[in-house]
Amino acid sequence: MTLTINGEARDLEGPTSLSALVASLGLDPRKVAVERNLEIVPRSAYGVTALCDGDRIEIVHFIGGG
Amino acid sequence: MTGESSTEDTWTVAGRTFRSRLIVGTGKYKDYAQNAAAAEAAGAEIVTVALRRVNLSDPSQPMLVDHVKPDRFTFLPNTAGCFTGEDAVRTLRLAREAGGWDLVKLEVLSNTKHLLPDMEETLRALKLLIADGFQVMVYCSDDPVYAQKLEDAGACAIMPLGAPIGSGRGIQNILNLGLIIEQTKVPVLVDAGVGTASDAALAMELGCDAVLMNTAIAEAKDPIRMARAMKHAVIAGREAYLAGRMPRRMYADPSSPLSGLI
Numbered sequence: 622m623t624l625t626i627n628g629e630a631r632d633l634e635g636p637t638s639l640s641a642l643v644a645s646l647g648l649d650p651r652k653v654a655v656e657r658n659l660e661i662v663p664r665s666a667y668g669v670t671a672l673c674d675g676d677r678i679e680i681v682h683f684i685g686g687g
Numbered sequence: 688m689t690g691e692s693s694t695e696d697t698w699t700v701a702g703r704t705f706r707s708r709l710i711v712g713t714g715k716y717k718d719y720a721q722n723a724a725a726a727e728a729a730g731a732e733i734v735t736v737a738l739r740r741v742n743l744s745d746p747s748q749p750m751l752v753d754h755v756k757p758d759r760f761t762f763l764p765n766t767a768g769c770f771t772g773e774d775a776v777r778t779l780r781l782a783r784e785a786g787g788w789d790l791v792k793l794e795v796l797s798n799t800k801h802l803l804p805d806m807e808e809t810l811r812a813l814k815l816l817i818a819d820g821f822q823v824m825v826y827c828s829d830d831p832v833y834a835q836k837l838e839d840a841g842a843c844a845i846m847p848l849g850a851p852i853g854s855g856r857g858i859q860n861i862l863n864l865g866l867i868i869e870q871t872k873v874p875v876l877v878d879a880g881v882g883t884a885s886d887a888a889l890a891m892e893l894g895c896d897a898v899l900m901n902t903a904i905a906e907a908k909d910p911i912r913m914a915r916a917m918k919h920a921v922i923a924g925r926e927a928y929l930a931g932r933m934p935r936r937m938y939a940d941p942s943s944p945l946s947g948l949i
Contacts, residue, residue, distance in 0.1 A: 627740040647746035654738075654785035659777075661784050679740065681781050683751050685722060686737025686767050687712030687852065687879075687901030 622674035633672070640667035643680070653682045696925065698896045700874050701790050701822035701843040703761070707732040708891065709921045710763065710876065712901025716910065719754035725904050726755060728914035733761045735792055735899065737768070738782045757786065763824065765792040770805070772812030779821060791816070792846070792878075794826035802852040806833045810840060817841045826878050829859070831866040838871055845871050846899060849890065850880025853902040857886040861893065868894045884913075884920035891924025892932070 622635040626642075633642070639662060643650050655662045656679040662670050672678075697704050710733040716722035726734055734755055742748050764782030766775040772795065779791045795812050797805040804827050816823050817840065824844035825837045834845050847867055850856035857880060858864060868875050874896035881887050881900040890898050898921055907913030 627743055629743065646741075646743060648741060652750055652752055652785075653741055654781045656777075656781060661780050663784065679781070680743070681738050681785065682741050683736040683762065683764065683782070683785060684739045685713035685716060685719070685751055686765050687714045687735055 622672070624672060624675070625677045627678070627680060635672065635674070637672055638668055639670040639672060639678075642672060642678070643667060646680070648680065653680050655680050696929070698874055700824065700896075703790065705732045705761075705897075707918075707921075708897040708925055709887070709917055710735065710897060710899040711904060711914070711917075712899070713737075713751060713755055714901050715905035719749050719751055721910060722751075722905075723754040723756075725910045725914040726760060728911045728918065729904065730918045731760065733763050735763045735765050735901070736782075737765055738778050738785065761790070762786050762788070763790060763792050766794050766812075767796075769795055769812075770797075770808070771795070772808055772815050775812040776815045776819060779816060780819070783821070789820060790822045790824070790843075792824045792826060804828050804848070806830065809833075810836055813837060813840050813842060824876070829863040829867065831863055831870060834867045835870060838873060842873060844874040844876055844896075846876045846878035848879040849877045849886065850882075852879045854880055855882030855903055855906075856880055857882050858889055858893075861889075864890075864895075865893055881917075884916040887917050887920040888924035888927070891921055892927050894928055897921075 622633055624631050658677050697706050707730045709729050709731050711726050711729050711731045712735045713722050766778050769775040769778055775795055793812055795805050795809040796802050806828055813823055813825055822843045824846055825842040826846045829847040837845055849858040876897045876899050877890040877895050878899040881903045887898045904910050904914045
């Protein structure tokens with residue numbers, strides 16, 4: 622299946638969960654926030670959130686700013 | 688008690704009480720280590736942060752939270768880069784999930800040349816955020832009329848600019864800032880435009896509750912030293928405000944008595 626993650630198309634072996642995706646990207650789930658198709662996914666729900674073909678995922682974190 | 692206060696001089700925003708009246712940004716530093724050292728030198732308890740996409744091609748890049756630690760500083764997520772109310776709400780919902788708090792800084796800018804706030808959109812965004820449960824400190828123009836509208840809409844702090852973001856030109860409209868300070872019941876912070884220590888001292892002498900700055904420290908030749916200077920300037924300005932300045936006079940008034948001269 623193909624997802625759009627932070628604006629980039631990515632092919633993934635499905636089925637998979639959001640927590641597996643975050644881990645496969647090498648990210649610490651405690652340091653990011655995730656939006657799936659414009660809906661926030663609470664951190665506690667990553668494991669039970671199954672990803673679907675065509676999902677648009679945004680993964681963000683805090684950076685320096687004024 | 689005169690000269691030393693028996694109770695600590697603190698300020699409170701959205702139910703949270705702070706001793707430091709200097710909020711620092713975390714942008715434009717050489718690296719996050721320098722950034723953290725500057726925030727420490729400034730004595731800051733609150734730092735502003737931005738929210739951006741994770742770099743997926745290099746997840747091992749340094750992360751802000753590993754240097755400027757959320758258990759040491761209260762993070763104040765901003766909406767920098769947002770030009771509509773919807774952008775701001777979306778950004779801060781993500782920030783709330785990333786950090787788990789509701790105290791945020793709203794800024795809705797108009798264009799990238801002067802970065803002045805779009806006040807109509809800022810007010811609309813504020814109402815959306817308050818309806819969504821956020822406690823909102825609002826970056827705004829130095830316009831007392833709009834500042835009142837923001838307060839009436841439920842802003843937990845009013846943060847007028849001294850001058851455009853990153854311009855370092857100091858407080859441009861002392862009169863308007865004074866009117867805002869006088870009328871506002873929630874904390875007032877000068878946010879943006881501070882260039883050097885005297886600008887920060889002036890903001891505090893006028894009666895601001897705190898000052899928020901980023902570029903003045905980050906772009907100083909020695910950011911750590913400037914952070915320290917700003918800490919002292921904010922304390923000095925606050926103390927001068929509390930002490931109450933002498934009246935301005937047209938003519939001289941001798942400090943040594945004119946009587947008893949030989």
